Amino acid sequence: MNRIVISIFTFFLVNIVGAQDILLEAESFDNPGGWVVDPQFVEQMGSPYLMAHGMGETVQNATTQVSFEKSGQYHIWVRTMNWAPGEWDAPGRFNLKVDDTMLEKALGLRSGWGWEYVGETKIGKNKSAHIELVDLTGFNGRCDAIYFSTSDKEPPSSAKKLAEWRKTVTAESNAPEEIKNYDLVIVGGGIAGCAAAIASAEQGLKIALVHDRPLLGGNASSEIRVHTEGIYGNFERILRMLDTEHYPNGHVEAEIDQEKRDKNVKSYENIDLFLNWRAYDAKAENNTIQYVDARHTSDGKRIRFTAPRFVDSTGDGWIGFWAGAEFSYGRESVDTYDEAWEKHGELWSPKEADNAVMGSSVLWGSKEMETDQDFSEVPWAMPVAKSYKEVKGEWQWEFSRNDLNQIEDAEEIRDHMLRAIYGSFSNAKKEPENAKRKLEWVSYLVGKRESRRLVGDHIFTFKDAVNEIKFPDAVVVEKRAIDVHYQTVLEDENNPDFISEALFYKGIQYYIPYRSLYSKNISNLFMAGRNFSCSHIGLGGPRVMRTTGQMGAAVGFAASLCEKYDVDPRDIYTGYLPEYLELIESQKYRKIPESKK
Amino acid sequence: MRYRLLNLFLFVLWYGNAQFALTDIGGAVLQENGLDRQPEFFNMPWEYGTKLVKKETSMFIEVDSIGKQNIGLLVDQRERPILYVSDIETPVCADGDCKLMNIRLYWTLLGDYAGFDRDSKLPLTKNDHDEFSMADYLKLHLLLTDANSILKQRKIDELIEKPKPSEGNGPDALSGATIKEVKETVVSGALYSCYVAWHLVHGQLNAKLREYTSSQVTDETVFQMLHSANSNYQMFALGRFDEANYKEHYARIANIFETGIPMVRGFICKNLPEKFWKTPKLQNLFWNAFADVDINTRSLLLEHLNSASTETLERISTHLGVMTKNQLKIFLEQIGENGLVEPIRKNLVVFANDEKQTYGYIVNQFLEEYEL
Ligand SMILES: Cc1cc2nc3c(=O)[nH]c(=O)nc-3n(C[C@H](O)[C@H](O)[C@H](O)COP(=O)(O)OP(=O)(O)OC[C@H]3O[C@@H](n4cnc5c(N)ncnc54)[C@H](O)[C@@H]3O)c2cc1C
Numbered sequence: 001m002n003r004i005v006i007s008i009f010t011f012f013l014v015n016i017v018g019a020q021d022i023l024l025e026a027e028s029f030d031n032p033g034g035w036v037v038d039p040q041f042v043e044q045m046g047s048p049y050l051m052a053h054g055m056g057e058t059v060q061n062a063t064t065q066v067s068f069e070k071s072g073q074y075h076i077w078v079r080t081m082n083w084a085p086g087e088w089d090a091p092g093r094f095n096l097k098v099d100d101t102m103l104e105k106a107l108g109l110r111s112g113w114g115w116e117y118v119g120e121t122k123i124g125k126n127k128s129a130h131i132e133l134v135d136l137t138g139f140n141g142r143c144d145a146i147y148f149s150t151s152d153k154e155p156p157s158s159a160k161k162l163a164e165w166r167k168t169v170t171a172e173s174n175a176p177e178e179i180k181n182y183d184l185v186i187v188g189g190g191i192a193g194c195a196a197a198i199a200s201a202e203q204g205l206k207i208a209l210v211h212d213r214p215l216l217g218g219n220a221s222s223e224i225r226v227h228t229e230g231i232y233g234n235f236e237r238i239l240r241m242l243d244t245e246h247y248p249n250g251h252v253e254a255e256i257d258q259e260k261r262d263k264n265v266k267s268y269e270n271i272d273l274f275l276n277w278r279a280y281d282a283k284a285e286n287n288t289i290q291y292v293d294a295r296h297t298s299d300g301k302r303i304r305f306t307a308p309r310f311v312d313s314t315g316d317g318w319i320g321f322w323a324g325a326e327f328s329y330g331r332e333s334v335d336t337y338d339e340a341w342e343k344h345g346e347l348w349s350p351k352e353a354d355n356a357v358m359g360s361s362v363l364w365g366s367k368e369m370e371t372d373q374d375f376s377e378v379p380w381a382m383p384v385a386k387s388y389k390e391v392k393g394e395w396q397w398e399f400s401r402n403d404l405n406q407i408e409d410a411e412e413i414r415d416h417m418l419r420a421i422y423g424s425f426s427n428a429k430k431e432p433e434n435a436k437r438k439l440e441w442v443s444y445l446v447g448k449r450e451s452r453r454l455v456g457d458h459i460f461t462f463k464d465a466v467n468e469i470k471f472p473d474a475v476v477v478e479k480r481a482i483d484v485h486y487q488t489v490l491e492d493e494n495n496p497d498f499i500s501e502a503l504f505y506k507g508i509q510y511y512i513p514y515r516s517l518y519s520k521n522i523s524n525l526f527m528a529g530r531n532f533s534c535s536h537i538g539l540g541g542p543r544v545m546r547t548t549g550q551m552g553a554a555v556g557f558a559a560s561l562c563e564k565y566d567v568d569p570r571d572i573y574t575g576y577l578p579e580y581l582e583l584i585e586s587q588k589y590r591k592i593p594e595s596k597k
Numbered sequence: 598m599r600y601r602l603l604n605l606f607l608f609v610l611w612y613g614n615a616q617f618a619l620t621d622i623g624g625a626v627l628q629e630n631g632l633d634r635q636p637e638f639f640n641m642p643w644e645y646g647t648k649l650v651k652k653e654t655s656m657f658i659e660v661d662s663i664g665k666q667n668i669g670l671l672v673d674q675r676e677r678p679i680l681y682v683s684d685i686e687t688p689v690c691a692d693g694d695c696k697l698m699n700i701r702l703y704w705t706l707l708g709d710y711a712g713f714d715r716d717s718k719l720p721l722t723k724n725d726h727d728e729f730s731m732a733d734y735l736k737l738h739l740l741l742t743d744a745n746s747i748l749k750q751r752k753i754d755e756l757i758e759k760p761k762p763s764e765g766n767g768p769d770a771l772s773g774a775t776i777k778e779v780k781e782t783v784v785s786g787a788l789y790s791c792y793v794a795w796h797l798v799h800g801q802l803n804a805k806l807r808e809y810t811s812s813q814v815t816d817e818t819v820f821q822m823l824h825s826a827n828s829n830y831q832m833f834a835l836g837r838f839d840e841a842n843y844k845e846h847y848a849r850i851a852n853i854f855e856t857g858i859p860m861v862r863g864f865i866c867k868n869l870p871e872k873f874w875k876t877p878k879l880q881n882l883f884w885n886a887f888a889d890v891d892i893n894t895r896s897l898l899l900e901h902l903n904s905a906s907t908e909t910l911e912r913i914s915t916h917l918g919v920m921t922k923n924q925l926k927i928f929l930e931q932i933g934e935n936g937l938v939e940p941i942r943k944n945l946v947v948f949a950n951d952e953k954q955t956y957g958y959i960v961n962q963f964l965e966e967y968e969l
Contacts, residue, residue, distance in 0.1 A: 085955045086955060087953060110958075111955055111956065111957075111958050112958055112959070158962075342804060342807060342808070343803060343804050343807070345832060345836070346832060346836075346860060346864055347860065350864075350867070351836065351864070351867070351868060352867040352868060354863075354867065354897075401892060401893060401896075401921075402892075402893045402896045402897070403892060403893075403895075403896040403921050403923040403924050404921075404923065409923070412922070481750075489859060489891070489893075490858070490859045490860040490863070490893065491828075491858055491859075491860060492858060493858065493859060493891055497892075501745050504749075504750060
C-alpha cells in the first residue's frame with residue numbers, strides 16, 4: 001500500500017485558494033525496483049528514503065501508482081540531495097517519469113536535503129498516475145518524497161518546519177493507534193539484541209524484538225558482514241545460534257550465518273519479530289519508560305510498544321537517549337578513570353577529554369570477471385580518495401573526525417566512505433592488472449563502532465580489564481585483546497583520512513559486571529551491545545560481537561528474574577544476585593528440546 | 598599506511614644511495630664504545646661531526662639460549678643522552694636449522710626504532726645462506742620503521758599458514774591480513790630474521806627505555822626534544838610543560854602548531870594554558886594558522902572562538918571555504934551571538950553568492966534568518 005496522503009490546504013491569502021496536494025513517500029513505492037530503502041538517517045533528515053545504490057551501474061526504475069482526489073494541473077517537487085556537491089556533475093542524478101512522460105529536469109542536484117522543483121503535470125480524469133524514479137548514474141541518487149500540489153508553494157526545507165509540515169500533510173495523530181504489550185521490548189536486533197531475545201524467551205517471557213532491518217545481526221548481518229570475535233563466556237549455547245565463522249570481514253559467507261541466525265531467532269514462538277520497524281521515540285515518566293514508539297520503514301505504520309522493562313541494543317543508545325538516560329560520548333581525559341598507557345600516550349587516552357571516537361566503516365569488495373570491465377569516471381570521489389588505490393576494503397576503512405558526530409553526521413560519514421571506495425577503486429582500475437575487476441559488493445549501511453554509551457551503576461574501564469577484576473556480579477567474561485583505533489591522518493597529513501590503525505593491549509581475561517548493563521537513572525532500562533556502560537577505552541575490548549552477545553544473554557536472563565519478582569534491573573544485583581548467577585550457570589546445560597533436535 | 602610506507606621507501610632509497618657514496622658496501626667496523634658516524638640505516642637527524650660515547654645502563658634484552666644483551670646509552674660530548682644502542686646476537690631458527698644473527702640496533706630516547714648497523718664481518722643471511730643485498734637491508738629498515746607492521750599481532754606460525762580462527766585473540770583488526778601482505782613487507786627468504794628483528798626492536802623494551810629516559814631526563818633534554826622534528830619527542834616535551842614553559846617556548850610551540858603533525862597540533866590546542874586564550878597577543882600565532890591546519894585541529898581551535906577578538910573573527914571570515922559544514926555552523930553561531938559586524942557580513946555575502954561554495958546555502962540561510 002502506498003503511503004500517500006491527500007489533504008486540502010486552505011491558504012488565507014488575499015484571495016482564498018483551496019489547494020490539492022499529495023505527499024508520496026518514496027520508501028512506500030509499490031515496487032522499489034533496484035532502489036534500496038535507507039532508513040539509517042531518519043532522525044537527522046526526517047524519513048527513510050530510496051537510494052539508487054548501483055555501484056556505478058544504473059538500477060532498475062522504482063515504480064508506483066498514485067491516486068488523486070481531483071484531476072488538474074499539479075506542481076511537482078522531489079525531496080533529494082546531491083551527496084557530493086562540487087565542480088562536477090552531481091553523482092546521484094535521476095529523473096522523474098509521470099505516466100509516459102519523462103520530466104526533463106535532472107534531480108539530485110542541491111546541496112543539503114531539500115525540495116527540488118521538477119515541473120508541472122496534468123492529472124487527467126482517471127485521477128491516477130504512474131510514477132517512476134529513473135536512475136541516471138548508479139551512484140547513490142536519493143529520493144525521500146515526491147510532493148504534488150495544485151499550489152506553487154514549495155514545502156519547507158528546514159528540518160523542524162518540515163517535520164511539522166509532514167504531520168499536517170499526513171494528518172498524523174501524535175500517538176500511534178496500535179498499542180502492543182509485552183513482558184520485554186528489545187530494540188535493535190544486532191547480536192546483543194538477538195541474544196537478549198533468546199535468553200528471555202527461553203525463560204518464558206513474551207518478547208518484542210524491534211529491528212529496523214530485514215535481516216538480524218546488525219554489523220554481523222550479511223548486509224554489513226563483520227565476523228563475530230570474542231569468546232562465548234557463559235553463553236556458548238545461545239551464541240552459537242547467532243554468531244559467524246571467522247571469514248574476512250566483508251565476505252559473502254556471511255549469508256550462510258545469516259540464514260542460521262534468522263532461523264534460530266524465528267524458532268522461538270514467544271519472540272514477536274518486528275523486522276523493518278524503527279523505534280523513533282521512548283517516553284519516560286518518573287524515570288521509568290512507559291513506551292517505545294516505532295514506525296515501519298516502508299509503509300509508515302506505527303505501533304506503540306508497552307512493557308514493564310526495555311532493552312536498548314540499538315548500538316547508538318537511542319532508547320536511553322529518548323528516555324533521558326545519562327550517556328557519554330567521546331574520550332575521557334586520561335585521569336578520569338586512570339586509563340593511561342604510556343606506550344601510546346595521547347593516541348590511547350588524551351590528557352584532556354575530547355569528542356574523538358572510533359570511526360564507522362563501509363565494507364566492500366570486487367572480483368575478477370572473465371572479460372574487461374568498465375568503471376565510470378568519478379571526479380566527485382577524488383578529493384577524498386586522492387591517489388589511493390584498492391580493490392577491496394577491510395576493517396581499516398574507517399572514518400571518524402572530530403567535527404562529525406557518529407550519529408548525527410552518519411550520512412556524511414557513510415557518503416565520505418562511498419567516495420573513498422569509488423575513488424580508490426577507480427584509481428585501481430587504471431592499472432592494467434585490474435582490467436577485469438568489477439565491484440562485487442559495497443555496503444550502503446554504515447557499520448559503527450562507537451557512539452553513545454549509556455551510563456550504568458558501574459562504568460567499565462580499561463583499569464577493570466588490566467586488573468582483571470572479578471566482580472561479584474561478573475556475568476560477561478572476555479579474553480580478546482583490547483584494541484582502540486585512531487585515524488592514521490593524525491600521524492601524517494598525507495595519509496588518507498579514511499584509514500585507521502589499531503592499538504592492542506593484550507591482557508589475559510577480564511570481566512564485565514552486570515551493573516554495567518542497566519541504566520543508572522532510568523529504572524526499567526537494560527542495555528546490551530556497544531552502548532553498554534563503559535569508558536571510551538573500556539569499549540575497546542568488549543565491543544566485539546560475541547562479547548556484546550554475552551551482554552545480551554546476561555540481560556535476557558536478568559529480565560526474566562525481574563519479571564518473576566516484579567522488580568527493577570538494579571534489584572537483581574542488590575537482592576537476587578545468587579539466584580541470577582545460578583540461573584546463568586544452569587542455562588549452560590539446558591537440554592535441547594526434542595522438537596529442535 | 599601505504600602512503601606512509603611509500604614515502605618512507607623513497608626516502609630510504611634516496612638515503613641509501615647517499616650512503617653508498619660515503620662508505621663501501623660492507624660498512625665501517627662498529628666501534629665498541631661509541632659512534633662517530635651516522636648509523637648506516639637511520640631515521641633520526643645526524644649532525645656532521647657528532648661524536649657519541651656509550652655508557653652502560655642496567656637494562657638488557659634477554660635472548661633465547663644466549664642470555665642477556667646489554668643496552669647502552671649513547672651520550673654526546675656534553676653528556677646529553679641521544680640514543681640507546683644494543684649489539685645483539687640472537688639465534689634465528691627456521692625448520693630446525695638455527696644460525697646466529699648479529700645486528701646493532703638503535704632506539705630513540707623514547708624507545709622508538711631509530712636504525713641499525715650491520716656487522717661487516719657477520720652479515721645477515723637468508724634461509725639459503727645467501728647474504729643480504731643492500732636492497733634487503735633497506736627493506737629490513739623499512740620493516741623495522743613500521744611500528745604497526747603486520748608482524749605485530751602475529752605469531753610466527755601464523756605467518757606461514759593461513760591464520761586459523763583463533764578464539765579470543767583475533768582482534769577486530771586482524772582479519773584481512775594475508776600471507777601475501779606479509780611477503781610484501783619482509784625480506785624474501787628471510788622471514789624468520791625479519792620477524793625476530795622486528796620483535797626485538799618493538800618488544801617489551803620500548804616501554805622500559807621510555808621509562809628510563811623519563812626517570813632521568815633533564816630540562817635541557819626536554820627543551821632539546823621540543824626543538825626536534827620528531828613528533829614523539831615534541832609530545833613528550835609538551836606533556837611535561839607547565840604554564841611557565843608554555844609561555845617561555847611559545848614561539849617554538851606556535852611553530853610546531855603550524856608545521857607539526859595533526860596529533861601534536863591537537864595536543865597543543867587542547868593544552869594551551871588558559872592564559873593564552875585570555876591574551877590576544879599570545880593567541881594570534883595560533884589563529885594565524887587557522888586556514889592551513891588540518892580539519893581536526895581547526896575544530897579544536899574553533900572551540901576557543903568565544904575568546905577570539907573581532908579582528909580574528911574577521912580574518913576567519915575570509916577563510917569560510919576551508920571549513921567543514923559543522924565548523925561553518927559553529928562559526929556562524931558565534932558571530933550571530935557576537936552581533937554581525939559589517940566587514941564580516943560582507944565576507945559572508947561574498948561567500949554565499951559564490952556558486953562554487955558547497956556550503957554557500959548554509960551561510961545564505963544564516964543571513965536570511967539573521968536579517969529577519
Ligand atoms: C568494520 C568493522 C569491523 C569490525 N570488526 C569486528 C570483528 O571483526 N568482530 C567483531 O565481533 N566486532 C567487530 N566490530 C565491532 C562490532 O561489529 C560492533 O561493535 C557492533 O556494533 C556490536 O554489536 P551490537 O549488537 O552492539 O550493535 P549492532 O551490530 O550495531 O546492532 C544494532 C542494531 O540495531 C539497529 N537499530 C539501531 N537503531 C534502531 C532503532 N531506533 N530501531 C530499531 N533498530 C535499530 C541497527 O540497525 C543495528 O542493526 C567491527 C565493527 C566495524 C564497523
